[in-house]
Amino acid sequence: MNTPNPLTSRKSGPLEGTIKVPGDKSISHRALMLGAITVGETIISGLLEGEDVLATAEAMRSLGAEVCKGSDGLWHIYGTGIGGLKEPKEALDMGNSGTGVRLLMGLVAGHAITTKFTGDGSLSGRPMNRIIKPLEMMGATFETSDGGTLPLTVIGNEDTMPLEYRLPVASAQVKSAILLAGLSAPGRTTVIEERPTRDHTERMLRHFGLGVDVQDMKDGSQAISIIGQQELEPCAVDVPGDPSSAAFPAVAALLNKGSELRLCGICVNERRMGLYVTLQEMGADISYEHERIVAGEPVADIIVRGTGTLKGIDVPPERVPSMIDEFPALAMVAACAEGTTKMTGLGELRVKESDRLLMVTEGLKACGISLEMGEDSLTINSNGRHPIGGATIKTALDHRIAMAFLALGTATDEPITIDDATPIKTSFPNFEELMEDLGAEINQSTKKN
Numbered sequence: 001m002n003t004p005n006p007l008t009s010r011k012s013g014p015l016e017g018t019i020k021v022p023g024d025k026s027i028s029h030r031a032l033m034l035g036a037i038t039v040g041e042t043i044i045s046g047l048l049e050g051e052d053v054l055a056t057a058e059a060m061r062s063l064g065a066e067v068c069k070g071s072d073g074l075w076h077i078y079g080t081g082i083g084g085l086k087e088p089k090e091a092l093d094m095g096n097s098g099t100g101v102r103l104l105m106g107l108v109a110g111h112a113i114t115t116k117f118t119g120d121g122s123l124s125g126r127p128m129n130r131i132i133k134p135l136e137m138m139g140a141t142f143e144t145s146d147g148g149t150l151p152l153t154v155i156g157n158e159d160t161m162p163l164e165y166r167l168p169v170a171s172a173q174v175k176s177a178i179l180l181a182g183l184s185a186p187g188r189t190t191v192i193e194e195r196p197t198r199d200h201t202e203r204m205l206r207h208f209g210l211g212v213d214v215q216d217m218k219d220g221s222q223a224i225s226i227i228g229q230q231e232l233e234p235c236a237v238d239v240p241g242d243p244s245s246a247a248f249p250a251v252a253a254l255l256n257k258g259s260e261l262r263l264c265g266i267c268v269n270e271r272r273m274g275l276y277v278t279l280q281e282m283g284a285d286i287s288y289e290h291e292r293i294v295a296g297e298p299v300a301d302i303i304v305r306g307t308g309t310l311k312g313i314d315v316p317p318e319r320v321p322s323m324i325d326e327f328p329a330l331a332m333v334a335a336c337a338e339g340t341t342k343m344t345g346l347g348e349l350r351v352k353e354s355d356r357l358l359m360v361t362e363g364l365k366a367c368g369i370s371l372e373m374g375e376d377s378l379t380i381n382s383n384g385r386h387p388i389g390g391a392t393i394k395t396a397l398d399h400r401i402a403m404a405f406l407a408l409g410t411a412t413d414e415p416i417t418i419d420d421a422t423p424i425k426t427s428f429p430n431f432e433e434l435m436e437d438l439g440a441e442i443n444q445s446t447k448k449n
């Protein structure tokens with residue numbers, strides 16, 4: 001186990017600057033995986049070099065693809081072709097990464113290979129049955145730990161069957177795992193989703209030359225279909241900045257009046273924009289410039305100005321999938337906004353890298369905020385004054401809990417310390433450095449200089 005690395009943030013004043021946050025984590029995983037099953041060279045620029053994605057890069061090597069970072073700073077992948085992955089000699093250690101393991105379970109399920117997956121303490125507690133169930137229907141078999149968790153082994157099947165499957169939970173990971181398994185199946189695999197989840201797999205499959213059919217159904221759901229056993233075409237992927245990472249400097253800027261921040265080249269896919277829409281409804285000054293399409297994804301610069309007053313709102317539950325990773329960040333803003341912010345439909349937050357509802361609730365209470373946690377809801381009451389802070393926050397191996405409270409600490413009267421900053425490396429390796437460049441006071445000492 002790593003030694004915990006506590007980090008403290010303290011009242012900083014206005015944050016200013018132009019930054020480029022690391023590449024989008026979801027898109028980075030997918031670029032490596034699709035490159036690894038494509039014959040020819042796939043070139044990736046802007047890949048997130050965080051631990052989660054590096055674990056996927058290593059896994060793709062173990063599965064037989066050539067994956068290397070060139071002296072040009074780009075990632076070069078030479079893949080095996082559809083159905084060509086090799087059986088890894090050892091277990092694939094996916095670290096903290098739910099996306100890495102769940103998408104890869106789908107990919108290997110369609111191969112006649114046996115693959116064992118392991119992960120850290122957080123990943124080993126996360127539910128995998130949601131992935132196992134549809135993949136079993138496609139012909140794979142599984143050996144899991146008690147409760148259907150990691151370590152687990154996927155025994156893939158070369159005769160993968162196509163599937164039509166209605167998602168019981170709004171999950172892009174489940175949708176993607178089925179589509180990736182469907183690449184090996186003869187005929188049409190269809191995933192039906194009631195609430196739109198992030199569509200990076202669909203967009204990237206198209207970018208790699210595969211047809212993806214999306215039909216709007218009478219009941220309001222969408223059916224996403226692919227035809228399997230077709231080779232992908234190698235291509236170049238330019239990974240845009242991660243809106244989920246950009247959320248933390250954006251929130252810190254909003255909490256410090258007078259801030260002005262330009263976040264360059266961020267993925268602004270509407271299925272990821274729920275936080276930014278919500279912040280605008282709360283009165284935040286957020287605008288977009290240089291909107292363009294890069295590698296099939298909408299990209300823009302996001303400009304955030306800290307103008308002061310923000311007000312509490314009700315967040316519509318149908319918006320949850322488009323901001324599923326952003327509730328810790330939103331909760332920090334709600335803690336400083338005038339009035340009540342009510343968030344509902346948050347059941348999935350309990351099975352993320354930590355139980356995020358619980359970790360946010362405990363952390364904000366320790367900072368002096370009044371809030372109520374329900375089974376799948378959070379209600380935060382604030383008089384608009386910033387919380388006192390002065391607490392040490394438990395992060396439970398969760399990068400987003402860590403960064404959210406560090407962002408809050410830039411605006412509280414007393415410093416906020418997080419018990420362990422190590423998990424931040426999974427998604428935002430240069431977080432501390434970039435925040436300091438903007439003027440945030442974040443460092444290892446818990447004493448004031």
Ligand code: S3P
Pocket residue numbers: 025026027099170171172173174176198324325348
């Ligand atoms: C992701 C999907 C979401 C999200 C995760 C990344 C993806 O998970 O929370 O961080 O890349 O597909 P769920 O599918 O479990 O909602």
